[in-house]
Amino acid sequence: MTLSAADLQADDGSVSKKKRGPRAGQAKRRTFTAAYKLAIVEEYEGLTEPGAKGALLRREGLYHSHLIDWTRSRDAGGLDALAAKPSGPKGKSAAEKENDTLRADNERLARELAKSQTVVEIMGKLQGLLETISESTDTDPGSTR
Numbered sequence: 001m002t003l004s005a006a007d008l009q010a011d012d013g014s015v016s017k018k019k020r021g022p023r024a025g026q027a028k029r030r031t032f033t034a035a036y037k038l039a040i041v042e043e044y045e046g047l048t049e050p051g052a053k054g055a056l057l058r059r060e061g062l063y064h065s066h067l068i069d070w071t072r073s074r075d076a077g078g079l080d081a082l083a084a085k086p087s088g089p090k091g092k093s094a095a096e097k098e099n100d101t102l103r104a105d106n107e108r109l110a111r112e113l114a115k116s117q118t119v120v121e122i123m124g125k126l127q128g129l130l131e132t133i134s135e136s137t138d139t140d141p142g143s144t145r
């Protein structure tokens with residue numbers, strides 16, 4: 001086995017601006033415009049020669065499942081259904097996120113306050129009980145004072 005010059009290159013430790021993070025070496029997911037999807041579906045449906053549909057898929061680098069999904073979307077709602085769906089977290093604005101955080105903090109603090117109030121109530125009852133016990137031992141007829 002022979003090694004090429006590319007195999008022998010040492011890593012100099014430098015990091016280019018484009019390749020950072022855990023997915024630096026991975027390809028980016030392809031996205032397709034609605035117009036492209038519609039054009040490919042129409043071209044695919046227009047092909048009648050044996051092997052032409054497979055050739056189209058190979059030429060475009062697509063899978064049959066792409067065409068199935070795109071055809072269903074087109075049939076369900078026209079061109080708008082073929083438009084790219086937004087990716088990432090489902091749309092909460094910064095204000096909504098802050099409200100959720102504040103609401104969670106408020107609920108946590110309310111639970112802590114309820115616990116503290118319960119402890120104060122129990123301590124008050126305990127103090128009353130200890131005073132009662134102390135008074136009863138002071139007024140015992142058998143005490144030697």
